[in-house]
Amino acid sequence: MTPALEAIDVTRSYQLEDVRVDALRGVSLTIEHGDYVAVVGPSGSGKSTLMHLLGGLDRPTTGTLRVGGQDVAAMSQDQLAQVRNATIGFVFQSFQLLARTSAVDNVGMPLVYRGVRRAERRRCATEALERVGMGHRLAHRPSQLSGGEQQRVAIARALVGGPQVLLADEPTGNLDTRTGEEVMALLEALNDEQGVAVVLVTHDRDVAQRARRQVRVRDGLLEP
Amino acid sequence: MRVAEAYRVAVTALRANGLRSALTMLGVVIGVASVVVLVAIGTGAKREVEQQVQGLGSNLIIVVPGRLEFGSAPTKSRLELGDADRLRRATGQEVAVSLASGETVRFGTRSAFATVNGTNAAVSRVFVRPVARGEYLRETDVDTRRRVAVIGPELVTSLFDGADPLGRTVSVGGVRFRVIGVFASVGSSVGGSRDSEVHIPITAAQRLFGDARVDAMALEAPTTEDIPQVRKQTLAVLADRYPDEEFSAVTQDQILGTVGRILGLLTTVLAAIAAISLLVGGVGVSNIMLVSVRERTREIGLRKAVGARQRDVLLQFLLEAVLLTSIGGLVGIALGIGGSLGLAAAIDQLPAVITWWSPVLAFGVSAAVGVFFGVVPARRAGRLDPVVALRSE
Ligand SMILES: Nc1ncnc2c1ncn2[C@@H]1O[C@H](COP(=O)(O)OP(=O)(O)OP(=O)(O)O)[C@@H](O)[C@H]1O
Ligand SMILES: [Mg+2]
Numbered sequence: 176m177t178p179a180l181e182a183i184d185v186t187r188s189y190q191l192e193d194v195r196v197d198a199l200r201g202v203s204l205t206i207e208h209g210d211y212v213a214v215v216g217p218s219g220s221g222k223s224t225l226m227h228l229l230g231g232l233d234r235p236t237t238g239t240l241r242v243g244g245q246d247v248a249a250m251s252q253d254q255l256a257q258v259r260n261a262t263i264g265f266v267f268q269s270f271q272l273l274a275r276t277s278a279v280d281n282v283g284m285p286l287v288y289r290g291v292r293r294a295e296r297r298r299c300a301t302e303a304l305e306r307v308g309m310g311h312r313l314a315h316r317p318s319q320l321s322g323g324e325q326q327r328v329a330i331a332r333a334l335v336g337g338p339q340v341l342l343a344d345e346p347t348g349n350l351d352t353r354t355g356e357e358v359m360a361l362l363e364a365l366n367d368e369q370g371v372a373v374v375l376v377t378h379d380r381d382v383a384q385r386a387r388r389q390v391r392v393r394d395g396l397l398e399p
Numbered sequence: 400m401r402v403a404e405a406y407r408v409a410v411t412a413l414r415a416n417g418l419r420s421a422l423t424m425l426g427v428v429i430g431v432a433s434v435v436v437l438v439a440i441g442t443g444a445k446r447e448v449e450q451q452v453q454g455l456g457s458n459l460i461i462v463v464p465g466r467l468e469f470g471s472a473p474t475k476s477r478l479e480l481g482d483a484d485r486l487r488r489a490t491g492q493e494v495a496v497s498l499a500s501g502e503t504v505r506f507g508t509r510s511a512f513a514t515v516n517g518t519n520a521a522v523s524r525v526f527v528r529p530v531a532r533g534e535y536l537r538e539t540d541v542d543t544r545r546r547v548a549v550i551g552p553e554l555v556t557s558l559f560d561g562a563d564p565l566g567r568t569v570s571v572g573g574v575r576f577r578v579i580g581v582f583a584s585v586g587s588s589v590g591g592s593r594d595s596e597v598h599i600p601i602t603a604a605q606r607l608f609g610d611a612r613v614d615a616m617a618l619e620a621p622t623t624e625d626i627p628q629v630r631k632q633t634l635a636v637l638a639d640r641y642p643d644e645e646f647s648a649v650t651q652d653q654i655l656g657t658v659g660r661i662l663g664l665l666t667t668v669l670a671a672i673a674a675i676s677l678l679v680g681g682v683g684v685s686n687i688m689l690v691s692v693r694e695r696t697r698e699i700g701l702r703k704a705v706g707a708r709q710r711d712v713l714l715q716f717l718l719e720a721v722l723l724t725s726i727g728g729l730v731g732i733a734l735g736i737g738g739s740l741g742l743a744a745a746i747d748q749l750p751a752v753i754t755w756w757s758p759v760l761a762f763g764v765s766a767a768v769g770v771f772f773g774v775v776p777a778r779r780a781g782r783l784d785p786v787v788a789l790r791s792e
Contacts, residue, residue, distance in 0.1 A: 232704055233786045253708040260706025271701045271789065275415055287404050288706035332705070 177244035179262075179340045179372050180206040180229050185238030186395075187224050198224040200395035201238070206340060210372040211363070213383040216392035222376045223268075223344055225392060229374065230263045230342045231255050243339070260288050264333030264371075266343035270325045272317040272332075278304060279313040282332045289336070303331040307361055323354030330361060334371075341365065343375040347382055359385065402714070409719040412691065420723060423687045427727030427768065428734060430677030431761040435735025436742065437673050438757040441666025443743065443750035445659060452654050454527055454585065458620040459651050460630050462486075462637070466645050477641060478613050480601060483519070486618065489636045490629050493521040496613045498604050502572040504550075504597055506558040513554060515571055515597045517604020517613075525619045533565045533580030536600055544602040549580035553595040571597060572607050626650055677764060681724070685772035688720050692780045699780050700788025713781035720773025721766055728765030732758040 187199040198221045206212060206229065214222050227233040231242050240247045242258050250258065259265075272281050282303050283296035291299070304310055307327040317325055326346060333341055343362065347355035359382060366373045377383050391398040413420040464476040483494040498517040503510050522528060523535040530549060540547055548571060555564050564578045576599055585593050605611055620629040630648045637646045692699070699712055736753055743751035 227786050230704075233784075253710070256703060256706050256708045259704065265704055267789065271697065271704075273698055273701070275411070284702070285705040288702075288708070288711060290401060293404075336706075 185235035213386035264338035424727035426680030431731025432735040433673035437669035439739035445662035517601040548576040681768035688776035703785035709781040716777035721769035724769030
């Protein structure tokens with residue numbers, strides 16, 4: 176079976192004025208269906224960059240990246256957007272919820288780009304919110320929610336499209352231990368019950384240890 | 400993304416910045432309203448003048464000294480009454496003559512200032528100039544220099560308080576004339592009221608004004624096809640008699656053409672000035688859209704991250720710009736139509752005609768302005784790199 180995500184010797188460099196920043200310097204990583212991987216490493220080592228590449232949000236400077244077996248280099252921006260929409264769920268470190276927009280509409284947004292009608296979107300979004308225990312906060316706006324609640328809304332948004340892989344960049348970074356624990360339980364339940372592959376970045380040793388395997392990034396390279 | 404969804408997002412965004420959206424629209428509103436108002440006034444003026452010219456009579460040829468050109472200096476006439484007879488003999492058509500001057504007309508203690516026109520009997524047949532009561536001047540009135548007058552309906556009101564003036568005697572420039580007829584009302588014109596004219600026999604006018612000439616002559620060709628022929632004969636007679644001078648024999652079509660060109664040009668210039676303000680409004684839209692894209696960079700990044708294609712984002716922002724300008728356009732049209740009608744009602748001499756095309760055009764242009772000025776910001780939004788956009792503050 177083809178792996179969900181496959182990075183083969185990928186690099187990612189940024190050209191700044193006259194200096195070149197090599198955020199990733201040759202990383203190979205395979206995420207299988209139903210995988211549960213923790214990405215750890217010091218700040219600035221390239222974890223977020225790797226997550227963006229894995230999720231098809233960014234393209235490698237060199238190397239090959241396959242999403243669901245398809246090489247992203249062969250895809251247009253728009254095709255890639257559709258692949259992201261269909262197979263990847265992102266949970267961003269800073270929630271990235273739309274202000275002035277209710278929880279249910281925030282969660283339903285990815286479905287807009289699948290051409291799902293509004294009523295159906297609301298139904299799916301409500302279901303996703305119920306799954307993360309936010310069924311009682313449908314009409315609330317981000318500013319009316321606590322940090323943990325916002326993170327759960329963000330997870331619901333990542334789930335709503337039924338992704339194969341959930342990429343979470345420090346999902347517990349902004350949360351206290353107890354709320355962090357709830358969010359982790361949620362992600363693990365998804366992994367267990369629905370077979371969604373979960374890749375999460377964390378600085379928290381305890382969180383990392385719960386994963387099936389750990390990947391350590393240092394200075395743009397994976398440590399063996 | 401379906402258009403309905405893009406529309407919903409655009410409306411939400413415009414609402415979120417209500418005042419800013421309204422101010423941006425204001426530029427478009429003013430531009431569209433001024434296009435509609437100025438076109439309405441220009442068209443109204445043109446139509447009014449054309450109606451008056453048409454009201455003169457259809458196969459009319461007017462003979463005036465000098466060259467009839469826009470901007471040429473008026474020429475002192477050397478035409479005299481005898482020339483009318485020569486013309487009549489050469490063309491076989493009746494020839495109307497005119498010698499006009501402004502004079503004070505009195506009845507009892509009342510007085511009014513009127514255009515006094517010395518004419519002959521042919522005027523009533525060459526021109527469309529119906530008499531409501533009494534009758535028009537006759538040949539014998541001209542031949543015997545009888546002091547009789549046909550007056551306009553406005554003078555009946557101002558001098559006689561609406562009482563029957565027939566048979567009464569009025570003083571024209573200090574000389575007594577008996578009223579024998581009252582013109583039917585033809586309404587006022589841009590050049591002044593034709594309803595306060597006084598017609599007296601040309602011979603009496605020449606004595607009254609101390610002038611042996613006539614200002615102009617006019618004759619009517621039997622059919623439209625005869626116009627060139629009659630015109631040629633007319634000019635030949637005059638060239639024969641006044642070899643050193645130029646005369647113009649202008650037809651209704653020529654007058655209509657000249658007047659139409661001048662007023663058409665005027666309307667175009669006015670509309671062009673208004674269009675510039677519409678353009679300025681469009682630049683304002685573009686500016687605000689750029690601000691909007693910058694403010695919502697993270698939103699754009701997020702939308703792209705979860706699957707928005709370039710064209711989805713482009714559509715969303717383009718729709719926002721078009722919505723701004725077309726709502727502004729509709730408000731502008733309403734204001735423009737209201738303003739035109741208001742102006743026309745308030746100012747008597749300012750007719751306004753709303754043509755069907757000017758609001759349609761104004762709306763089309765404002766929507767197009769939205770597309771044109773929205774496309775740059777919208778494309779910028781569509782092309783944003785999602786990772787960069789998400790990282791932005
Ligand atoms: N757009 C960019 N332009 C230039 N350099 C960049 C850009 N994005 C990231 N970098 C650089 O790449 C390196 C890796 O960044 P990245 O965000 O992946 O780190 P990280 O491991 O996620 O760190 P943290 O744990 O602090 O989030 C950093 O040195 C960063 O400065
Ligand atoms: Mg990071």
